[in-house]
Amino acid sequence: MTKRNELRKPAKAVAVRMAVPPDAEGFPTPSSWGRAVPLGFDTDWQGKNADAARETEVRLLWTSETLFLRFRAKYRTITVFPDAERNGRRDELWDRDVAEVFLQPDRSNLRRYKEFEVSPNGFWIDLDIAPGEKHDLKSGLRRRVVRDEAQKIWVAELAIPVKCLVARLDPAATWRVNFYRVEGAAEPRFYSAWRPTGTAVPNFHVPEAFGELVFTGDKRGRK
Structure with a gap:
């Protein structure tokens, strides 16, 4: 089995x-990222039309x-948009190329997530x-993004404070999650999803289409 299929x-x-x-910037080192478990996707939101040139890897x-x-x-x-607020926030960012994560720590409320x-x-x-609501989370997230035009790859690292998600992270908990990408200047754009909607x-x-997110102590899955 190829690595790409393993990431599917x-x-x-x-x-x-x-x-x-x-x-020094407060992000994981390359060796830390090397210990993380990769997952990947390259199909559209229906799980069709795979495009290896638009594959996304998440750790x-x-x-x-x-x-x-x-996100790799x-x-x-x-x-991309040429402008944003001074801190980099941009409303309606999804109208241009993005990588996205939806996180749902509280599994008891299906319709509420970050x-x-x-x-x-x-x-x-x-x-x-x-339901019927969309508010700025004001999470305090930090991000670092680099782009390799020769390889046609962009890499984004996000540091999301746990306190904007839960009062305390319980490693034994199972959250719900999905990951997405959007690419393209005009319709039909490429809407890609880890778990097809x-x-x-x-x-x-x-x-309803979210997958599960578990927390482990090491790459082999031990708590």
Whole structure:
């Protein structure tokens, strides 16, 4: 089995505890990311039309204070907004290229979850989603983004404070999660999802389709 097939669509996403201190910018070191469990996807929101040139790899690490995510995104084209707020926040960021994660720590409320997005030029948005509601989360997230134009890859790291998600991270808990990408300047754009939402038209807001996120002490899955 090829590495690409291994990354395809595992049943669960795994966040590995970060065992060494972060780098000078407060993000995981390359060796820490190397311990994380990769998952990947390259199909559209219906699980069809695979495009290896737009494959997304996701890795997750955690500490008691921070959930770290890294998106490694292959791309065909880049389309971004040229402007944002002074802190990099950009409303309606999803109208350009983005990588997204929807997190649902509280499994008892299917319709409430947190949304985080980051663009290839480092703009971001975070939202608290509930039925009929969409509020700025003001999570305090940090991000670091680099782009390799020669390889046609952009990499985004997110540092999300645990306190904006739960009062205390319980490593024994199982959260619900989904990961997405959007690419393209005009319709039809490429709407990609780790767990396909199966809707007739592109729609990521389908919490019934979320997968599971578990927290482990090491790459082998030990608590």
